[in-house]
């Protein structure tokens with residue numbers, strides 16, 4: 001069980017180098033880390049994988065080449081774990097999350113969305129981050145068979161009616177404008193939480 005029930009869960013997905021981490025970091029900065037945490041389904045996966053294979057966990061979390069060199073094997077390793085228990089990484093990722101807004105930055109498979117929809121039917125909104133292949137290539141993406149044509153990258157290409165779609169091709173003004181709706185939704189949902197925190201502070205409790 002988690003420490004407290006979230007008010008809003010933003011389920012992010014998108015192709016490699018579309019900018020999921022960039023966009024979710026931006027939202028967290030706007031909302032503050034007190035109100036909003038970022039949960040990565042791949043974090044417990046990378047942690048266990050790094051431990052078992054003597055790799056650098058921090059490097060696997062980053063956006064560099066090191067992670068890409070290990071991606072194909074990590075995918076296979078994670079898929080074996082998911083076959084036994086599709087919700088495994090979701091359950092570990094939410095453990096201890098206490099903020100009212102959760103951002104899940106890296107949903108990849110229908111089973112990821114289904115787990116959250118079934119555990120938190122009232123709180124979820126799905127968000128797709130999109131960038132052109134040209135933009136993604138400028139950020140270091142190269143098509144790799146076995147990765148870019150497999151479930152890890154294509155599992156949510158069809159069959160999801162996303163609540164929000166964010167284009168992230170590098171225009172900051174446009175990106176900020178697109179985030180306004182999401183930020184308003186998050187602020188609305190956390191209004192009660194904020195008022196309670198303010199009143200706790202002003203009453204010196």
Ligand SMILES: Nc1ncnc2c1ncn2[C@@H]1O[C@H](COP(=O)(O)OP(=O)(O)OP(=O)(O)O)[C@@H](O)[C@H]1O
Nearest residue numbers: 014015016017018019020021022023063139168170
């Ligand atoms: N709007 C943007 N402006 C400037 N740089 C950006 C923007 N979006 C993404 N980037 C940069 O592009 C690179 C890839 O972005 P990011 O790591 O967020 O993508 P991702 O979708 O999380 O990729 P992966 O699936 O490989 O983790 C990073 O170096 C990031 O800083």
Ligand SMILES: C[C@@](O)(CCOP(=O)(O)O)CC(=O)O
Nearest residue numbers: 042045074075078106108152
């Ligand atoms: C192994 C894997 O978790 C890597 C994800 O890394 P990232 O979210 O692209 O930083 C992808 C997957 O689970 O299919």
